[in-house]
Amino acid sequence: MASEIEVKYAVPDRTALDQALAARGIELSAPVHQDDQAYAPGAWSFGDPRVGVTFVRLRTQGGRCTFTTKTPVANVLACREYETPVADREQMHHAIIAMGYRPTVRVVKQRRTAQVGRYALCVDEIEGVGAFLEVECVADTDDMTGVQAELASWVEGLGAPVQRTGATYDEVVQVAAATA
Structure with missing residues (x-):
């Protein structure tokens, strides 16, 4: 079974990141608007363990909606994922x-993307939070943390000033809302 495995970084200087990507011939797409509603099981609360718990997302982009489930396996950024249009x-x-989930946070962002070999890059500007870089790949492996180390090494090779985080966007938005 394939899994989505990613690493995520806060981007304090978008210009420096854009320059590092351009220096490697990486062109990002035009921005697209994404509106995500995250859901958690009714009995789950922020701060509870996530590994092995299935979370749900509804995403609207370009007038189309997608339903996604994510079940963290190795950590919150290495998940079994299922996705279908709605x-x-x-x-x-x-x-x-009705299935027992409850809405948690809404994540609204502008996303620019690029494909580099088997890596998908996403540069996201999250409303009320800031800029982030995600680098992900889909892999059929039990060594998810090994793939994350490979992805992290690739990002470090960019030489861009970024700060790695182990948080999901819903966690980042939740923390920003709590401190606002």
Whole structure:
């Protein structure tokens, strides 16, 4: 079974990151707007362990909605993932709640992407939080942390001033909201 494995970095200087990417011939796409609603099981609370717990997301991008489940395996950035298009976001929202999930946070961002070999790069500007770089790949492996080390090494090779985080976007948004 394939898994989505990623590393994530706060980006204090977008210009420096853009220059580091350009120096390697990496061109980012035009920005797209993503509106994500995250959901957690009803009995789960922020701060509880996440590994082995399935979380849900509804994402709207370009007028299309996608339903995604993510189950952290090695850590919160190494997940088994299932994804499918949804015709009606509002009806799916009610179905998710009927399945015992509750909305947690909304993550709204502008995303620019690039593909470098088997790596997908996302540079995200998250409303109310700031800029982040995600580098991910889909792999069929039990060594998820090994893949994360490979991804981290690639990012370090960029020479851009970035700060690695082990947090998900819903965690980052939750913390920002709590300190605002």
